[in-house]
Structure formats: structure tokens, C-alpha cells
Amino acid sequence: MASASDDPTAGPTDAEAACFEAGIKFGTLYHQFAGTPVSPESAGSLAAAIEESIENQPHCRDVTVDVLTDELEAELAESAADYTELTGRFLEVEIVVDYEGCEVVTRMDMQDGYPLMRVESVRGRAQQE
Amino acid sequence: MASASDDPTAGPTDAEAACFEAGIKFGTLYHQFAGTPVSPESAGSLAAAIEESIENQPHCRDVTVDVLTDELEAELAESAADYTELTGRFLEVEIVVDYEGCEVVTRMDMQDGYPLMRVESVRGRAQQE
Amino acid sequence: MASASDDPTAGPTDAEAACFEAGIKFGTLYHQFAGTPVSPESAGSLAAAIEESIENQPHCRDVTVDVLTDELEAELAESAADYTELTGRFLEVEIVVDYEGCEVVTRMDMQDGYPLMRVESVRGRAQQE
Amino acid sequence: MASASDDPTAGPTDAEAACFEAGIKFGTLYHQFAGTPVSPESAGSLAAAIEESIENQPHCRDVTVDVLTDELEAELAESAADYTELTGRFLEVEIVVDYEGCEVVTRMDMQDGYPLMRVESVRGRAQQE
Numbered sequence: 092m093a094s095a096s097d098d099p100t101a102g103p104t105d106a107e108a109a110c111f112e113a114g115i116k117f118g119t120l121y122h123q124f125a126g127t128p129v130s131p132e133s134a135g136s137l138a139a140a141i142e143e144s145i146e147n148q149p150h151c152r153d154v155t156v157d158v159l160t161d162e163l164e165a166e167l168a169e170s171a172a173d174y175t176e177l178t179g180r181f182l183e184v185e186i187v188v189d190y191e192g193c194e195v196v197t198r199m200d201m202q203d204g205y206p207l208m209r210v211e212s213v214r215g216r217a218q219q220e
Numbered sequence: 221m222a223s224a225s226d227d228p229t230a231g232p233t234d235a236e237a238a239c240f241e242a243g244i245k246f247g248t249l250y251h252q253f254a255g256t257p258v259s260p261e262s263a264g265s266l267a268a269a270i271e272e273s274i275e276n277q278p279h280c281r282d283v284t285v286d287v288l289t290d291e292l293e294a295e296l297a298e299s300a301a302d303y304t305e306l307t308g309r310f311l312e313v314e315i316v317v318d319y320e321g322c323e324v325v326t327r328m329d330m331q332d333g334y335p336l337m338r339v340e341s342v343r344g345r346a347q348q349e
Numbered sequence: 350m351a352s353a354s355d356d357p358t359a360g361p362t363d364a365e366a367a368c369f370e371a372g373i374k375f376g377t378l379y380h381q382f383a384g385t386p387v388s389p390e391s392a393g394s395l396a397a398a399i400e401e402s403i404e405n406q407p408h409c410r411d412v413t414v415d416v417l418t419d420e421l422e423a424e425l426a427e428s429a430a431d432y433t434e435l436t437g438r439f440l441e442v443e444i445v446v447d448y449e450g451c452e453v454v455t456r457m458d459m460q461d462g463y464p465l466m467r468v469e470s471v472r473g474r475a476q477q478e
Numbered sequence: 479m480a481s482a483s484d485d486p487t488a489g490p491t492d493a494e495a496a497c498f499e500a501g502i503k504f505g506t507l508y509h510q511f512a513g514t515p516v517s518p519e520s521a522g523s524l525a526a527a528i529e530e531s532i533e534n535q536p537h538c539r540d541v542t543v544d545v546l547t548d549e550l551e552a553e554l555a556e557s558a559a560d561y562t563e564l565t566g567r568f569l570e571v572e573i574v575v576d577y578e579g580c581e582v583v584t585r586m587d588m589q590d591g592y593p594l595m596r597v598e599s600v601r602g603r604a605q606q607e
Binding site: 101102103104106107108110111112113114115116117118119120121122123195197208209210211212213214 | 488490493495498500505508509510584596598600
């Protein structure tokens with residue numbers, strides 16, 4: 092029976108592994124923090140904590156989080172509440188991963204009503220790839 | 221058929237409702253943030269974000285969170301990693317709820333190897349209760 | 350200086366402690382599972398897992414979770430996606446706690462556009478309370 | 479100033495995008511469900527719910543979750559509790575992503591005391607990559 096280990100081409104390239112690592116950071120960030128009670132006043136401390144917590148993860152060079160206080164204020168203006176739950180439409184995020192010299196820049200923002208996570212650029216692919 | 225609404229004594233007193241509210245805050249705090257990647261360096265920003273996010277919730281007067289950096293450092297000293305996941309043994313928390321003039325002080329810390337959440341005091345019970 | 354331990358009336362009654370325990374279960378349930386990817390097809394397995402996981406917690410006698418597939422279907426009908434994130438408007442929950450013979454029935458459903466958690470009844474209060 | 483959009487080679491290949499998608503699923507799975515109260519009795523319903531919820535996500539072909547009841551039982555045998563919190567040492571997971579004809583098999587299990595997420599194989603890379 093054939094398995095991945097029989098096929099020297101089946102393992103990931105460094106660039107593919109770098110993209111996998113970047114995806115892990117995005118899934119972590121979103122599903123760890125979505126649902127957190129947030130208001131315009133507490134948005135800053137939450138953004139700082141998200142950045143510093145995700146930057147702990149392996150190969151993670153930089154995390155930039157904007158909690159969109161304008162969007163928060165617009166939602167709360169139509170509501171009886173003075174806080175809401177953190178979700179994708181209140182977030183813009185950039186995560187940069189460096190894995191074995193391969194740099195991946197990834198981003199999340201709203202596209203067509205959904206928070207879209209995507210790879211913006213991959214640099215430093217090895218020549219043989 | 222009898223239901224709670226038939227029984228004037230079945231609804232909660234203000235003190236009972238205050239304790240229910242305090243419990244909600246503790247369950248929220250623990251299960252929103254447990255699992256967050258944390259290191260001694262990022263502990264401060266995480267503690268600040270937890271406090272400010274939970275203080276958004278209704279009737280919540282004050283939240284004090286200590287992330288125990290000594291405990292974090294001790295765990296990481298025995299490990300190949302430089303961060304870990306937030307869990308109860310790295311946390312001490314006090315939450316004060318004020319509901320209809322009834323003040324409840326609640327606390328979580330480690331007791332016999334488990335993070336124990338408990339009501340420390342209830343003040344301002346109505347006389348008829 | 351006076352502290353709670355100087356005042357024999359400051360500690361919680363069994364009914365207050367029962368309400369605190371019920372609140373913990375609600376905060377846990379909501380903030381552990383809010384954000385989970387959910388569709389009408391996966392709603393049943395998610396509801397079962399929520400019930401069984403929360404029933405593990407101390408003093409928790411019964412948890413009943415309805416994931417509102419009609420509401421899910423209505424939201425998805427207006428959308429390009431075939432799943433969404435679990436949040437309060439897709440949930441109705443009843444949690445029954447039994448603490449030292451005191452039974453507390455608690456409930457969450459939508460009220461005025463918000464998921465409201467509340468104590469419905471408290472039974473078995475000690476006479477001196 | 480140069481940007482990614484100036485460089486036609488900077489965008490991800492389909493294989494890199496597939497690995498990014500697989501990473502998102504792993505980060506989601508771990509940080510959505512870590513911390514869930516779990517016992518040997520509730521492990522089965524939790525595993526089923528995790529599989530079905532993550533399979534909702536885009537490009538996700540198959541998710542297989544084993545909650546390791548032997549490991550749970552061993553931990554609980556040394557403890558006064560009859561449940562614990564879900565964490566990496568109780569989990570083995572395989573996730574298969576299919577993105578634009580590129581199939582990525584990814585896996586998580588314990589390696590040297592840590593839950594390691596990794597890309598096991600990438601198949602269907604376009605020839606020009």
C-alpha cells in the first residue's frame with residue numbers, strides 16, 4: 092500500500108508549511124476571541140491582548156489587529172445595549188508568518204458581507220519549488 | 221398543572237439573581253479566555269483585556285484578574301516551549317456584581333488542585349428575604 | 350477592619366450558591382460554544398454535545414439545548430453561505446441545578462432582540478433563609 | 479513603492495492556499511473546543527459535534543476526531559473529579575482539505591509532549607508550480 096511517506100513529493104514545501112502556520116494563527120485568533128464582550132471603550136485593550144497572545148505562537152512574526160470602533164458605535168447606536176460580542180465585521184487583521192525564511196503575509200477583512208481570510212503574498216520560496 | 225408562575229415564592233430574590241449574574245460572569249470569563257496562548261510577557265495585556273471585557277456585562281461593577289506569572293515561569297522552565305495555554309492554575313479572579321442594590325463578591329483561585337469559583341459575600345439582602 | 354468572615358450573614362445561602370452555580374453553567378455554555386460553525390444539518394450533533402458537556406459540571410442535573418434550525422434556515426436563505434456561527438438567536442436553553450437540595454431552573458431565550466438568561470424558579474430554600 | 483500586487487509571483491499557489499485553508503480549520507477546531515468540559519461518557523458526542531461543525535467550513539472535505547478516552551480515564555483516575563477540560567493531549571485529529579483540485583492531508587497528535595499540527599501530504603499541485 093502506498094502512503095505519503097513513499098512519495099518524496101507529497102510532503103509540504105516550506106512555503107506550503109508557512110501558509111499552514113498562518114492559517115492556524117487565523118483560526119486561533121478568530122475562534123479564541125469571537126464572542127468576547129466588547130465596547131468602544133474596551134476595544135483597545137482587547138486588540139492589544141489579541142496581538143500579543145497570537146504573537147506567542149511559533150513562526151509568528153507580527154500580528155496587527157484593528158477593532159473597528161466606528162462599526163461598534165454604529166451597531167450600538169441602533170441598540171439598547173452598550174456592548175456587543177466580538178465578531179468578524181468588527182475586525183481587520185494582518186498576520187505575518189516567517190517559516191524557514193519564507194515570509195507569508197495574510198489578512199482578514201469583510202468582503203461581500205463575510206470576514207474573508209486570505210494569503211496576500213508568499214516570499215522567499217526556495218528555487219526548486 | 222402547577223407551574224412556577226403559580227407560586228409567588230418560586231421566583232428568585234434579588235440576592236439570588238445577583239448570584240446568578242455573578243456566576244454568568246465567571247463562566248464567561250473562564251470559557252472565553254481559557255486556551256489563549258500566554259507567556260509571562262503577554263500576561264499583562266491579557267489580564268487587562270479580560271477585566272475590561274467582562275466589566276461590559278450587565279450589573280458587573282468590578283473585575284480583577286491576576287495572571288500568575290510565577291506559575292507561568294515555573295511551567296515554562298520545565299518545558300521546551302516559551303508560551304502555554306491559559307488555564308485555571310494561572311488565574312486568580314475577583315468579580316463584584318451589584319444587582320438592585322445587592323452586592324455579591326465572588327472569587328476564583330486554586331483549591332486542592334482545582335480552580336474553585338465561589339461566592340464570598342452577599343450584602344444588601346432585602347429584609348423580607 | 351471588618352471582613353466577610355466577621356459577619357456570619359455575609360456568606361451565601363444554599364439557594365444563592367445554587368443560583369451562582371447555574372450562572373456558571375450558562376456563561377460556560379454560551380462562551381464555550383458561541384462562534385461554532387453550524388448548519389441545519391450539524392445542529393443536532395452540536396446540541397447533543399453541548400448538553401452532555403455541560404452536564405459534566407458539578408451540581409448540574411439537566412441541560413436541554415434547542416438549536417433553532419428554522420432560524421438558521423431563515424438566515425442562510427438570505428445569504429451566499431451554507432453555514433453560520435452559533436450565537437444567541439439560534440439557541441434556547443434550559444439548565445436545572447441541584448445544590449444541597451435546592452433546585453434552580455434557569456433559561457435562556459431571545460427577549461427584545463437579546464439572548465436573556467434568567468432564573469425561573471428556586472425551590473427547596475431552607476426555612477431559615 | 480513595490481507591493482505584492484506589483485509582483486505576479488507573490489500570490490499563493492493553489493497548494494499554498496489549500497494549506498492555509500487547512501491551517502484555519504485546525505486553529506478553529508482547537509480554539510473553539512479546547513476547554514470544553516469532557517468525560518469518557520461525553521467524549522463521543524463531543525467528537526461527533528467537532529467533526530460536523532468543522533466540516534461546514536469551506537473546502538473542508540473530511541474531519542476525523544478521536545477523543546482519547548484512555549487518556550481521559552488515566553487522568554481522572556488520579557483525580558477527585560469525574561470530568562476535565564478538553565485539551566491537546568486528549569485529541570487526535572485528521573483534516574482533509576480540497577482546494578481547486580489540490581488535496582491536503584493534515585494531522586494533529588502529541589509529539590514530545592505537545593500537540594503538533596502538521597501537513598502530511600499535498601497532492602494535485604499544478605505543473606507550473
